[in-house]
Amino acid sequence: MTNAFQPNPKSSITDVAGIKVGHFTDSRRPTGCTVILCEEGATGGVAVRGSAPGTRETDLLDPKNLVQQVHAIVLSGGSAFGLETATGVVRWLEERGIGYDVGVAKVPIVPAAILFDLGVGNAKIRPDAEAGYKACKAATTNAPAEGNVGAGAGATIGKLFGGKRAMKGGIGTASIKLGKDLTVGAIVAVNAVGDVIDPATGKLIAGARTLDGKKLQGTMAGILSGEALPPMLGGTNTTIGLVATDAKLDKAQAQKVAEMAHDGLARAINPAHTMSDGDTIFAVASGKTTSTKPANVTLIGALAAEAMTQAIVRAIRAARSLPNLPSAADLG
Secondary structure, eight states, X not given: OOOSOOOOTTOOGGGSTTOXXXXXXXXXXXXXXXXXXXXXXXXXXXXXXXXXOOEESOGGGSTTSSOOEEEEEEEESSGGGGGGHHHHHHHHHHHTTOSEEOSSOEEOOOOEEEOOOTTSSOTTOOOOHHHHHXXXXXXXXXXXXXXXXXXXXXXXXXXXXXXXXXXXXXXXXXEEEETTTEEEEEEEEEOOSSEEEETTTTEEEEOOBOTTSSSBOOHHHHHHTTXXXXXXXXXXXXXXXXXXXXXXXXXXXXXXXXXXXXXXXXXXXXXXXXXXXXXXXXXXXXXXXXXOSOOOHHHHHHHHHHHHHHHHHHHHHHOOOBTTBOOHHHHX
């Protein structure tokens, strides 16, 4: 049997009404950040499955907590240093009068997550508040660039046997439209310990290389052959992303969609959610749909997982090699 569903290679998360995306890519070394703007406010949720996350404002997204909407989400390189990018996003939004009204000010709500890319180039160069501000200035409703840009600029994958056998990761996006009333999209920066598989074919497309670095071996093949694993520091990897929909969701529903989106991550990355990954997926609902029917959370979550899978595969296929870090295009 063939899969009747054919992904749209030109789709992107900006197909979701109310969403803009902007990248900042540092020209001094491969690193950067990506901002997803929801300027009119969007219901937010989050699910953290990795054991070494680096995040900001995720507690606020808990359904039992007060604030109901976010105004932007930031994905950044730079490890914990990269969380500073959200400060620049807050400044950009405040200048435009966007935020949660507390009477004396409007406070922009900007959750963020980071990945570790300090091993690629000069670790002293990290995305900062100015990088976040510039990403906002670059944000549009156009389909964002993929591959070695924004939060994916310094991303790498296939690192369980060490960085010398790794390959280049990146950032990717995708969306799915169901009729006229529902769109679900995803954007993801893929910086995993594990390998990336295309679930549509079952084929390994990038990951751990052979000892000589010339061929694609695969992490699980190495494990099952009895290769010893070198020591690995926690938090030196991480896949971070966001799924968005134009449906009307409350915070509990958005959280459930974020949880289900992790299933798409796990279909495309193996192993996933490890002790050295901080895998984090946000979900936002803009509420821009014209439908008056109640949202089907199961349907939206299933589409979010599929969009996440497609975005991960696209991130790796769009990635381009760096010195000592071949891409899928080189070894695939």
